[in-house]
Amino acid sequence: MSDVTLSYGLKLMGVKQEFKRQLNGQACFGLSFVTMSPFVGIASGLSYAWYVGGPAAAVWGWKVVFLMNLCTCLSLAEILSGLPCSGGPYFWTSLLGGRHGALLSWITGWCNVLGLTALTASTAEATTYNVVGLVQILAGVALSPGYQVLILQGILVVAGVVSSSSPTMLTRCMLWAAFINVAGVMFVVLLLFTVGPWRQSPSFVFASFYDRSMSPFTVPSNEYLWIQGILLALGTLTGFDSCCHLSEETKGASSSAPLAMLWSMTACAVMGYALLLGMLFCIQDPDNLMNPIAAGAGYAPGQLVWDVFASRFGTGVWSSSVLVIFLLAGVMSTTACVTTTSRMMFSFARSKALPCSHFFSRLNGHHHMPVRAVWLAVLFPCVMSMLVLIPAGSQFFGDMVSFGFAGLQLAHGLPILCRLTISRHSFQPGLSTWGGAAVPSAGSPLPGLLWQWWH
Numbered sequence: 001m002s003d004v005t006l007s008y009g010l011k012l013m014g015v016k017q018e019f020k021r022q023l024n025g026q027a028c029f030g031l032s033f034v035t036m037s038p039f040v041g042i043a044s045g046l047s048y049a050w051y052v053g054g055p056a057a058a059v060w061g062w063k064v065v066f067l068m069n070l071c072t073c074l075s076l077a078e079i080l081s082g083l084p085c086s087g088g089p090y091f092w093t094s095l096l097g098g099r100h101g102a103l104l105s106w107i108t109g110w111c112n113v114l115g116l117t118a119l120t121a122s123t124a125e126a127t128t129y130n131v132v133g134l135v136q137i138l139a140g141v142a143l144s145p146g147y148q149v150l151i152l153q154g155i156l157v158v159a160g161v162v163s164s165s166s167p168t169m170l171t172r173c174m175l176w177a178a179f180i181n182v183a184g185v186m187f188v189v190l191l192l193f194t195v196g197p198w199r200q201s202p203s204f205v206f207a208s209f210y211d212r213s214m215s216p217f218t219v220p221s222n223e224y225l226w227i228q229g230i231l232l233a234l235g236t237l238t239g240f241d242s243c244c245h246l247s248e249e250t251k252g253a254s255s256s257a258p259l260a261m262l263w264s265m266t267a268c269a270v271m272g273y274a275l276l277l278g279m280l281f282c283i284q285d286p287d288n289l290m291n292p293i294a295a296g297a298g299y300a301p302g303q304l305v306w307d308v309f310a311s312r313f314g315t316g317v318w319s320s321s322v323l324v325i326f327l328l329a330g331v332m333s334t335t336a337c338v339t340t341t342s343r344m345m346f347s348f349a350r351s352k353a354l355p356c357s358h359f360f361s362r363l364n365g366h367h368h369m370p371v372r373a374v375w376l377a378v379l380f381p382c383v384m385s386m387l388v389l390i391p392a393g394s395q396f397f398g399d400m401v402s403f404g405f406a407g408l409q410l411a412h413g414l415p416i417l418c419r420l421t422i423s424r425h426s427f428q429p430g431l432s433t434w435g436g437a438a439v440p441s442a443g444s445p446l447p448g449l450l451w452q453w454w455h
Contacts, residue, residue: 024171025259028246028256028257030174031242031336031339032242033268037181037330038275038329039330041232042232042275042276042301044126044129045231045236046058046276046279047301048231049061049229049230055205059276066269072412079092079415080243081254081429082254084254086247086248087344088347090344091105091351093415097422104418110353115411118407119341122401123330127334128151130323132148133301133302134324142297152385156334160338163338180328181271182271185272185278187325188278188325189278205280209222240261240265242264243257248347282304290303294306301326302323306319343370345377346360
């Protein structure tokens with residue numbers, strides 16, 4: 001579909017084309033893939049998954065979450081092929097929800113805003129863990145919560161600066177970030193297998209489940225603990241809807257954006273699973289992985305890499321070379337999250353659903369970028385991070401992130417529900433949505449997309 005046709009389609013949907021279509025499918029794929037960076041998910045979730053269930057919970061939970069998220073991704077890709085517009089799920093719900101569209105759209109939009117804000121905060125927090133781990137390893141100093149908050153906010157500011165730059169610069173950063181993630185996974189896995197003198201058995205990696213049902217911090221149910229363990233994969237394979245929010249800036253968005261969504265989800269799942277297995281097989285001392293008085297101070301990925309180098313060379317200082325890759329991937333992932341959140345906030349403000357909507361729905365005159373929305377997307381996680389400084393603030397911060405992730409799942413589910421119920425007969429995916437389609441669609445998820453991709 002030509003960009004002129006896409007602009008006409010937006011006009012029929014009641015949306016004025018404000019962004020310049022300066023992103024291609026590769027850039028859209030790169031941003032979505034970097035948002036779901038395997039390094040960030042494992043940095044933030046491996047310690048928790050290891051504690052509540054052990055290797056088996058992490059490994060098998062990854063497969064279950066991937067299959068479930070793939071179904072969601074396919075459904076959203078179908079809707080995106082017919083309604084490529086910034087804001088994505090909330091705007092789709094308004095069109096597919098019939099007479100309840102306004103209310104459902106308002107609910108979806110706020111769930112999406114809160115979810116993307118929580119995703120940004122969580123990504124910046126995981127990146128902060130890597131900085132803290134580097135300082136711990138290189139200097140033997142444990143940073144106080146105040147310093148950690150400053151580091152987190154500094155990462156967010158860097159992400160805001162990059163997200164406010166020109167589309168060309170943003171595209172280059174995302175493509176390089178995608179390359180760093182892919183090459184980094186291959187490098188880390190090969191390095192750990194080469195350096196580490198000890199390998200865990202397949203039975204340990206795939207069948208070791210730690211029964212903590214009698215722990216005072218959990219409930220007496222192994223099934224529930226296993227479900228908690230899959231949060232590692234759920235936190236990683238989240239953010240593929242970035243392609244929806246960038247579709248108004250993407251050339252040929254009706255085909256390139258949905259395909260970028262599907263490919264980025266699949267690529268992240270494969271690369272993340274490879275990284276997870278590589279790290280689990282190279283664990284040197286399972287009992288030391290979360291030791292609070294060891295070099296990693298309870299940070300499982302850092303301690304794992306430290307033990308690998310210490311087992312070979314007698315010191316784990318060189319593990320900092322691996323944590324630097326985690327750090328770079330985290331900064332770029334935070335940038336991608338800020339970019340995605342800013343597009344959602346801009347679109348929501350354009351629909352006059354945010355406070356001060358008139359202020360945040362303006363684009364920068366030079367590069368046509370939503371700079372005000374970018375810094376709003378930076379401000380919210382910065383404010384959230386301040387909760388860590390108050391008593392019980394860390395727990396409250398974690399609860400807010402969990403609540404936001406639940407809202408993000410709801411924001412994905414509502415437009416799919418409307419598509420399957422209220423608009424099951426009226427919605428047509430792909431080009432046929434706007435009338436003069438050159439590609440016929442039978443209503444199945446991807447025939448029009450595959451036809452366009454083939455041609």
